[in-house]
Amino acid sequence: MKEVILIKDGEIALKGLNRKTFEDVLKKNIKLSLYGLGKFKITSAQSTSYVIPLSEDFDIDEACERVSRIFGIVSFSRAGICEKDLDKILNFAPKYLAEQLENTKTFKVEAKRSDKKFPYKSPEICRELGGRILEKFPHLTVDVHNPEMTVTVEVRDFAAFVHTDPERGAGGIPVGTGGNAAILISGGIDSPVAAYMMAKRGVKLTAIHFASPPYTSERAEQKVVKLLKKVCRYSGPMTMYTVPFTKIQETIKDKCPEELFTIIMRRLMMKISERIAKDNNCCALITGESLGQVASQTINAIECTDEASKMVVFRPLIGMDKQEIIDISYKIDTFKTSIEPYEDCCTVFTPKHPRTKPILKYVKQAEEAANFREMIEEALQNLKITNINQRED
Ligand code: ATP
Ligand code: MG
Numbered sequence: 001m002k003e004v005i006l007i008k009d010g011e012i013a014l015k016g017l018n019r020k021t022f023e024d025v026l027k028k029n030i031k032l033s034l035y036g037l038g039k040f041k042i043t044s045a046q047s048t049s050y051v052i053p054l055s056e057d058f059d060i061d062e063a064c065e066r067v068s069r070i071f072g073i074v075s076f077s078r079a080g081i082c083e084k085d086l087d088k089i090l091n092f093a094p095k096y097l098a099e100q101l102e103n104t105k106t107f108k109v110e111a112k113r114s115d116k117k118f119p120y121k122s123p124e125i126c127r128e129l130g131g132r133i134l135e136k137f138p139h140l141t142v143d144v145h146n147p148e149m150t151v152t153v154e155v156r157d158f159a160a161f162v163h164t165d166p167e168r169g170a171g172g173i174p175v176g177t178g179g180n181a182a183i184l185i186s187g188g189i190d191s192p193v194a195a196y197m198m199a200k201r202g203v204k205l206t207a208i209h210f211a212s213p214p215y216t217s218e219r220a221e222q223k224v225v226k227l228l229k230k231v232c233r234y235s236g237p238m239t240m241y242t243v244p245f246t247k248i249q250e251t252i253k254d255k256c257p258e259e260l261f262t263i264i265m266r267r268l269m270m271k272i273s274e275r276i277a278k279d280n281n282c283c284a285l286i287t288g289e290s291l292g293q294v295a296s297q298t299i300n301a302i303e304c305t306d307e308a309s310k311m312v313v314f315r316p317l318i319g320m321d322k323q324e325i326i327d328i329s330y331k332i333d334t335f336k337t338s339i340e341p342y343e344d345c346c347t348v349f350t351p352k353h354p355r356t357k358p359i360l361k362y363v364k365q366a367e368e369a370a371n372f373r374e375m376i377e378e379a380l381q382n383l384k385i386t387n388i389n390q391r392e393d
Pocket of ligand 1: 183184185186187188189190191192208209210211267286287288289291294296344345346
């Protein structure tokens with residue numbers, strides 16, 4: 001049985017002159033995402049893209065899974081291909097959809113005839129196919145207003161496609177059409193969700209992770225890689241930079257006032273991240289901060305953190321409750337990994353009483369006195385690079 005995946009573009013339809021670029025990026029993203037599943041081609045017509053398998057072994061189940069995670073797609077359907085001949089369509093459709101029809105009570109048929117040369121008009125196709133389905137599945141009734149299932153026949157240029165109700169796509173806009181940004185990623189619950197949310201708005205990601213061995217372990221870093229592998233099923237492949245942060249954190253501990261440890265550490269993360277971001281053509285930083293969640297996420301603390309870099313910082317979780325963030329982390333399958341109990345550099349040397357209203361002047365004085373300049377350069381020269389993609393290895 002030959003099948004295709006029909007894909008309907010999402011917000012792309014609204015983008016006027018940019019439409020072509022958006023379509024091209026989406027097509028490239030679909031290609032990349034389906035890599036390794038067998039031979040296929042993609043064609044586009046009438047705001048629909050078709051994934052057409054070209055080899056017998058093409059894994060269409062897995063392809064549908066992957067398509068469901070590509071941003072820029074509003075809905076998609078797995079459809080059976082049939083010759084453009086009414087008799088053949090009438091034979092094929094009830095067989096192809098047998099399992100779904102058996103498990104439904106009410107249905108209707110819809111026909112879309114974009115090939116105007118096809119000798120039967122849409123109402124005739126609906127009537128004939130509706131009748132044939134009722135013959136084969138006598139338990140069914142037709143309900144044109146509120147059917148449990150809609151059987152659709154699309155008569156297109158090169159074939160007819162038969163499918164039921166489309167599945168909802170991932171929405172958003174295609175990754176790569178919204179510029180580049182760097183996500184500061186920890187092993188926690190929040191930052192992977194923040195990464196997902198910005199990728200959904202078309203942003204291509206670079207990841208930055210701060211590690212402080214031996215206070216943080218190799219396994220903590222592996223946990224971050226595991227999280228990013230989940231995120232890249234939505235965002236596409238990315239490069240991860242691991243920043244050696246031990247010396248800087250030890251210096252903060254030795255030379256800075258205890259109540260400012262966290263805020264200074266966060267400022268240094270921003271300074272270093274800004275440099276890595278620039279080197280990677282990124283114009284923004286992304287964090288998983290949410291207002292008021294911890295001492296370093298009060299308005300004053302965020303103001304103080306922001307001053308450390310000139311780059312725009314996106315905080316897509318800023319107004320969300322923890323439970324709302326957790327719900328998304330379940331959806332994108334990062335939750336279970338996030339709660340594995342490995343230490344993060346943020347939890348090394350945490351002060352007993354962190355300042356919730358740090359005063360910028362004193363923070364900067366403390367930073368100047370400890371003089372991090374050379375340490376920042378040294379860290380930047382010793383970045384570890386990991387390529388993140390969907391592949392198992
Ligand atoms: P998360 O769940 O993402 O760890 P959090 O609620 O625990 O967030 P913090 O630990 O204060 O909050 O971190 C705030 C943000 O700072 C994180 O969301 C992340 O963007 C960034 N961050 C924290 N630790 C690291 C790290 N080790 N490497 C890179 N970025 C980090
Ligand atoms: Mg954390």
